[in-house]
Amino acid sequence: MSGKVYVIHENSQWIPPFAAAFEAEGVPFEEWLLTDGSIDLAVEPPEGVFWSRLSASAHTRDHAHSKEFGRAVLRWLASWGRTVINGADVLELEVSKVAQHAALRHAGIDVPRTVAVFGTDDLVAKAREFGAPFISKHNQGGKGLGVRRWDSLAEFAAWVDGPDFEPSPDGITLLQELLVAQTPFITRAEFVAGDFVYAVRVDTSAGSFELCPAEACAIPGADGVEPEPLFRRRDDVDPALIDRYLAFLAAEGVGIAGIEFIETRDGRTVTYDVNTNTNYNPDVEATAPRSGPREIARWLGSLLPKEAVGLRG
Structure with a gap:
């Protein structure tokens, strides 16, 4: 086998949905857990496709240095000409909301003061x-x-x-x-490989700002019973907005991302977050016509040499 997908990350709890998707698509993959380790800068990296899922929240899991480890590894990979999805420049976007704000504003997208x-x-x-x-x-x-x-x-x-x-x-x-929504929800639009996958409506009526969609982030109700889903698919997002996001992602070299926006009481559509290590909510995935993790696995697999992949169907 001449190559595989290498998933660069620091949080194993977020990996199972992607592991299942790679398995379902017949795409070989390996995890690179950046919590310690080393690289020999004179040694050529293995053949394959490298996907960075490094997160701005790594420090909350006692992995604050994973961002620095990622900077080193991603530059090393690029220096050897490897295919890197969401590489070093995208990591800088992930870990700085100032960088996100500047890039979005430059693209003509409305952002918060x-x-x-x-x-x-x-x-x-x-x-x-x-x-x-x-x-x-x-x-x-x-x-x-x-x-x-x-x-x-x-x-x-x-x-x-x-x-x-x-x-x-x-x-x-x-x-x-402070952005006040016309109705109490925000929207997260998911993108893979220059394509819009689906949008998610996230209920914010409880007033929380902690809106991680992954199953690993779910918080049980006070009685121990899972609350009603906060995440539901949304099918009426303005296509012109999606086109602006696609142009923005292409200009910034972002292959996989979730972009969050809010429709305000005063009639604005304001974009406030770009998440380049996006996770997918299982409730939404269960009803979506296309799966986010499966789209990722299929795309990354398509970038491997044909002999490395046994795609199904």
Whole structure:
């Protein structure tokens, strides 16, 4: 066999749906878990296709250095001319909401008003200039962690100066306008290989910002029973918006991503997150005409030499 798909990641809990998809499509794959290890920079990497699933939330699993490990590995792979999906430049987009905001704005896509504050010395002063209500979030986040709503500048100042303040891993705190949805949901559009797969409607009526769609992120109800699904497929997304997203992803070299947007009470469609290590909700997958993981497995398999793949059907 002359090649396989190498899945570069740091969180094994997110892998089972993709492993099942590779198996179903007859695509050989191997996991590269970037929590430790080494590379010899003078040694040629194996033949194959390399897919980076490195995450901005790695630090929440005690894998903060996986982002740095990923930077090294992805540059090494590129230097040897390997096919890398969501490579080094895309990783920079994944781990910086400032980078996402700048790229989206440059593409002509509406984004939230945002101020990036370096350190904490000017944080309260910049929040006062920004004005309440607003939200604060980590520049390097993931899963909605670190996002807080503030209706009072005094409460924000007390939090910044108090023991509960939690800095972003990179020291950059974002102050961002509070977007109020016309109806309480956001939408996540999923893309693979320059193609729109489906969109997901995510219920936000409970007020949470932690909206990870993966089964591994599911939180049981207070009585131990799984709550009603928060994630449902949505079939009425504006095709013109999808086209703008496809053009954006192509320009940024992103092969696989989920893009989140909100339709606001004042009539805007605002895009606020690009997730390049996207996960898929099992409830949505069960009813979708196409499977996100299966589309990924099929596409990555198509990039391998023919003799390496035994595609079914």
